[in-house]
Amino acid sequence: xxxxxxxxxxxxxxxxxxxxxxxxxxxxxxxxxxxxxxxxxxxxxxxxxxxxxxxxxxxxxxxxxxxxxxxxxxxxxxxxxxxxxxxxxxxxxxxxxxxxxxxxxxxxxxxxxxxxxxxxxxxxxxxxxxxxxxxxxxxxxxxxxxxxxxxxxxxxxxxxxxxxxxxxxxxxxxxxxxxxxxxxxxxxxxxxxxxxxxxxxxxxxxxxxxxxxxxxxxxxxx
Amino acid sequence: xxxxxxxxxxxxxxxxxxxxxxxxxxxxxxxxxxxxxxxxxxxxxxxxxxxxxxxxxxxxxxxxxxxxxxxxxxxxxxxxxxxxxxxxxxxxxxxxxxxxxxxxxxxxxxxxxxxxxxxxxxxxxxxxxxxxxxxxxxxxxxxxxxxxxxxxxxxxxxxxxxxxxxxxxxxxxxxxxxxxxxxxxxxxxxxxxxxxxxxxxxxxxxxxxxxxxxxxxxxxxxxxxxxxxxxxxxxxxxxxxxxxxxxxxxxxxxxxxxxxxxxxxxxxxxxxxxxxxxxxxxxxxxxxxxxxxxxxxxxxxxxxxxxxxxxxxxxxxxxxxxxxxxxxxxxxxxxxxxxxxxxxxxxxxxxxxxxxxxxxxxxxxxxxxxxxxxxxxxxxxxxxxxxxxxxxxxxxxxxxxxxxxxxxxxxxxxxxxxxxxxxxxxxxxxxxxxxxxxxxxxxxxxxxxxxxxxxxxxxxxxxxxxxxxxxxxxxxxxxxxxxxxxxxxxxxxxxxxxxxxxxxxxxxxxxxxxxxxxxxxxxxxxxxxxxxxxxxxxxxxxxxxxxxxxxxxxxxxxxxxxxxxxxxxxxxxxxxxxxxxxxxxxxxxxxxxxxxxxxxxxxxxxxxxxxxxxxxxxxxxxxxxxxxxxxxxxxxxxxxxxxxxxxxxxxxxxxxxxxxxxxxxxxxxxxxxxxxxxxxxxxxxxxxxxxxxxxxxxxxxxxxxxxxxxxxxxxxxxxxxxxxxxxxxxxxxxxxxxxxxxxxxxxxxxxxxxxxxxxxxxxxxxxxxxxx
Numbered sequence: 001x002x003x004x005x006x007x008x009x010x011x012x013x014x015x016x017x018x019x020x021x022x023x024x025x026x027x028x029x030x031x032x033x034x035x036x037x038x039x040x041x042x043x044x045x046x047x048x049x050x051x052x053x054x055x056x057x058x059x060x061x062x063x064x065x066x067x068x069x070x071x072x073x074x075x076x077x078x079x080x081x082x083x084x085x086x087x088x089x090x091x092x093x094x095x096x097x098x099x100x101x102x103x104x105x106x107x108x109x110x111x112x113x114x115x116x117x118x119x120x121x122x123x124x125x126x127x128x129x130x131x132x133x134x135x136x137x138x139x140x141x142x143x144x145x146x147x148x149x150x151x152x153x154x155x156x157x158x159x160x161x162x163x164x165x166x167x168x169x170x171x172x173x174x175x176x177x178x179x180x181x182x183x184x185x186x187x188x189x190x191x192x193x194x195x196x197x198x199x200x201x202x203x204x205x206x207x208x209x210x211x212x213x214x215x216x217x218x219x220x221x222x
Numbered sequence: 223x224x225x226x227x228x229x230x231x232x233x234x235x236x237x238x239x240x241x242x243x244x245x246x247x248x249x250x251x252x253x254x255x256x257x258x259x260x261x262x263x264x265x266x267x268x269x270x271x272x273x274x275x276x277x278x279x280x281x282x283x284x285x286x287x288x289x290x291x292x293x294x295x296x297x298x299x300x301x302x303x304x305x306x307x308x309x310x311x312x313x314x315x316x317x318x319x320x321x322x323x324x325x326x327x328x329x330x331x332x333x334x335x336x337x338x339x340x341x342x343x344x345x346x347x348x349x350x351x352x353x354x355x356x357x358x359x360x361x362x363x364x365x366x367x368x369x370x371x372x373x374x375x376x377x378x379x380x381x382x383x384x385x386x387x388x389x390x391x392x393x394x395x396x397x398x399x400x401x402x403x404x405x406x407x408x409x410x411x412x413x414x415x416x417x418x419x420x421x422x423x424x425x426x427x428x429x430x431x432x433x434x435x436x437x438x439x440x441x442x443x444x445x446x447x448x449x450x451x452x453x454x455x456x457x458x459x460x461x462x463x464x465x466x467x468x469x470x471x472x473x474x475x476x477x478x479x480x481x482x483x484x485x486x487x488x489x490x491x492x493x494x495x496x497x498x499x500x501x502x503x504x505x506x507x508x509x510x511x512x513x514x515x516x517x518x519x520x521x522x523x524x525x526x527x528x529x530x531x532x533x534x535x536x537x538x539x540x541x542x543x544x545x546x547x548x549x550x551x552x553x554x555x556x557x558x559x560x561x562x563x564x565x566x567x568x569x570x571x572x573x574x575x576x577x578x579x580x581x582x583x584x585x586x587x588x589x590x591x592x593x594x595x596x597x598x599x600x601x602x603x604x605x606x607x608x609x610x611x612x613x614x615x616x617x618x619x620x621x622x623x624x625x626x627x628x629x630x631x632x633x634x635x636x637x638x639x640x641x642x643x644x645x646x647x648x649x650x651x652x653x654x655x656x657x658x659x660x661x662x663x664x665x666x667x668x669x670x671x672x673x674x675x676x677x678x679x680x681x682x683x684x685x686x687x688x689x690x691x692x693x694x695x696x697x698x699x700x701x702x703x704x705x706x707x708x709x710x711x712x713x714x715x716x717x718x719x720x721x722x723x724x725x726x727x728x729x730x731x732x733x734x735x736x737x738x739x740x741x742x743x744x745x746x747x748x749x750x751x752x753x754x755x756x757x758x759x760x761x762x763x764x765x766x767x768x769x770x771x772x773x774x775x776x777x778x779x780x781x782x783x784x785x786x787x788x789x790x791x792x793x794x795x796x797x798x799x800x801x802x803x804x805x806x807x808x809x810x811x812x813x814x815x816x817x818x819x820x821x822x823x824x825x826x827x828x829x830x831x832x833x834x835x836x837x838x839x840x841x842x843x844x845x846x847x848x849x850x851x852x853x854x855x856x857x858x859x860x861x862x863x864x865x866x867x868x869x870x871x872x873x874x875x876x877x878x879x880x881x882x883x884x885x886x887x888x889x890x891x892x893x894x895x896x897x898x899x900x901x902x903x904x905x906x907x908x909x910x911x912x913x914x915x916x917x918x919x920x921x922x923x924x925x926x927x928x929x930x931x932x933x934x935x936x937x938x939x940x941x942x943x944x945x946x947x948x949x950x951x952x953x954x955x956x957x958x959x960x961x962x963x964x965x966x967x968x969x970x971x972x973x974x975x976x977x978x979x980x981x982x983x984x985x986x987x988x989x990x991x992x993x994x
Binding site for chain 2 (some may be wrong): 005048049052057058059110192193195196198199202203208209211212213214215216219220221
């Protein structure tokens with residue numbers, strides 16, 4: 001047998017160790033800030049969400065929504081002591097102002113992977129730009145009921161007063177989940193005028209989930 | 223050498239190769255483990271889980287990876303075909319079955335046979351039979367491990383079937399609290415069993431927490447800790463991942479490193495569950511004690527494999543250290559941390575997958591034994607806080623003051639109260655009336671949301687209060703009644719007292735009654751005193767505690783007698799709360815009762831009693847507080863010294879002077895401060911000694927007290943303090959000298975005018991002005 005290429009083995013181990021170290025450093029990169037390119041970040045995040053099951057997706061979504069994220073034990077909405085969550089929130093929260101990400105997010109909100117479209121809707125709700133609101137309003141009028149529901153969720157997160165009228169109109173949507181999401185979003189907007197359209201919904205909507213959302217939204221109005 | 227060739231190129235070649243790769247990969251993981259210490263337990267758990275998954279996937283990966291690193295020992299010439307056909311034990315049985323064919327190693331067409339293999343008579347075994355034997359042994363091993371898993375599963379089922387659900391409100395409460403804390407819905411069942419010595423969680427589809435029968439005797443805090451820990455496993459999905467890890471180990475049963483990896487995987491899952499418990503706000507020291515007690519109760523018992531046991535003795539010490547480690551990362555794992563970790567492990571695996579037979583290497587670097595993460599045991603010492611003037615707050619109020627729904631984000635009712643925003647207020651009133659209508663909705667969820675919404679809106683309208691009162695007393699659903707009671711507590715309207723009092727007395731649901739007690743404490747109306755006093759004899763300890771808290775809020779002297787009786791309650795926490803409430807009411811009628819409670823068995827109660835006596839400021843309490851200055855617990859002595867300072871009775875000067883010799887610096891600080899309060903004319907010699915105390919806080923408070931007393935005997939010692947290393951001490955000494963009506967004080971102050979420190983010079987000038 002020829003001589004052993006022991007250096008090669010060592011080299012392989014070293015290389016994989018370096019790779020591992022680089023990948024472990026990933027979350028520190030996250031904590032320090034992200035590259036300036038919003039579009040690239042959004043793409044990375046959406047790709048990461050693809051195929052995520054409902055439960056982990058739910059956790060991720062609560063972070064994207066701006067809540068503490070991983071479980072409520074960490075001290076309630078927005079006050080998580082979890083530093084990675086905080087970092088992710090900062091990463092998501094402070095810099096999504098580039099309207100250039102809107103077309104990609106609007107496309108991702110359409111029919112496709114469940115977690116991806118849920119994430120896209122919430123990200124759109126966090127792009128503080130009129131273009132994002134417009135895209136969400138368009139989704140709110142889509143033929144697909146889930147798209148309409150996601151549009152309402154996004155508008156609730158966006159908190160843009162421009163979403164008020166379309167959301168009030170969506171309270172008459174034929175699909176109960178859309179009406180419920182719209183009612184909840186109106187509660188998030190906090191515009192006290194919403195009491196007028198929400199009250200008949202609370203009194204007469206046939207779907208209990210809609211009446212619940214209306215009651216919760218009315219409680220949240222100023 | 224030829225034997226080695228046979229191993230590589232023969233029908234078992236794929237097997238040997240997979241084992242080599244797996245060994246290398248696991249070895250690397252164990253080598254890397256000490257460096258993962260900075261990660262949280264949850265993240266390490268993920269690394270080990272990903273490692274075990276990669277272990278199973280390695281043979282498959284080897285086929286997918288497009289490149290080859292020729293470093294594995296191989297026969298000459300290298301036979302890549304072996305790789306293509308490589309059937310590893312982890313693959314599907316029919317794949318593995320391929321080499322079993324009784325023909326020679328060149329089983330499948332297209333595989334380059336390595337003729338020299340068959341020519342080697344020196345091989346102690348003939349290749350085909352070896353393949354058959356090896357494969358057979360492997361299959362038997364896998365079956366054995368699976369059989370053991372199945373038996374263990376049956377054992378777990380049997381234990382679950384024999385368990386009886388926990389009963390009683392205290393248990394229900396702890397169970398729902400823990401589940402709600404972790405966001406588990408519905409709350410998992412909790413069973414008691416005499417078949418198990420320690421708490422475990424089991425059940426894949428319907429998770430169940432099993433507790434030993436002794437759990438009935440546990441304290442409320444321990445129950446909560448244990449339930450939080452067990453439910454944290456359910457929350458994290460540990461049962462499923464451990465099953466997967468066990469299956470991986472079943473396929474790699476012959477490999478000790480795989481079992482070791484499984485052990486680490488389980489250990490990290492325990493630590494991650496511990497982290498969730500700590501993140502829920504459990505004090506590490508208390509939680510560690512709970513854990514220790516559970517293990518001691520358990521003896522050496524073992525839980526069935528199909529369950530997650532809270533406190534196996536293995537890795538126990540490491541866990542305790544991890545719990546108590548102050549700076550440890552306790553982050554949960556989010557998809558954002560999980561993805562890079564899983565990627566890292568997978569990427570690390572790629573070079574191993576790419577390893578292929580090449581020129582033979584005589585030895586493959588054997589993976590070093592696993593290096594256990596050694597975590598230094600550090601004791602958390604509270605940093606002494608220098609007290610300028612002593613102020614002590616009751617620790618108790620904050621814990622009780624929250625209603626059961628206290629954590630809900632509540633919209634400020636101010637919007638409605640402020641008359642300036644009449645339009646918004648009219649809208650809110652309209653919304654509130656709509657919600658009032660929804661209190662009669664057919665759907666329970668709507669009614670509950672409506673009641674909660676009314677509490678959030680904060681419209682203080684008589685119609686709203688009346689409707690909520692009606693819901694509280696008549697609704698069929700306990701959740702709605704609770705929400706109504708909570709909302710009434712938010713509205714803080716005296717009109718709600720009759721309904722709250724009625725529900726407090728008669729509601730079937732203990733949580734509703736608790737919420738009512740809390741709400742009555744919020745309303746702070748004297749009319750609630752009688753119903754709350756009646757609730758003091760409720761069987762539920764938590765309700766009694768809330769009623770005590772509410773009475774402390776209302777501060778009505780009529781409650782004093784009943785609260786003094788509560789000082790003899792069986793539950794120490796309730797007794798401590800009663801002492802707190804009596805301190806709130808500040809009635810001298812409580813002095814005698816509190817004086818008796820000063821000999822309570824619980825240090826927490828004694829400390830709370832001392833605080834209350836300091837609030838009441840009745841000189842009759844001095845003898846009892848004097849005794850508490852000799853309490854074995856420093857916290858109690860500290861509170862007693864503070865209370866004596868509050869009472870300002872000259873009779874306490876002697877016991878306080880004695881306390882200046884206390885071993886605890888904070889007790890000495892408080893005693894020094896208190897001596898300045900009590901109004902003696904002559905400075906006690908012990909206070910002069912205290913001016914040279916080792917603790918700067920004591921020196922400072924002693925200097926302050928000397929200044930208060932104004933006895934010139936302290937001047938030489940105060941002069942020394944002008945050169946103290948601690949600036950605060952220096953400043954206090956300057957001030958104290960300024961208080962002295964004695965010409966000797968001027969010397970030191972005059973000298974200080976030469977000080978290089980401008981602030982001290984300024985203070986000296988001011989002090990000189992005062993003393994003149």
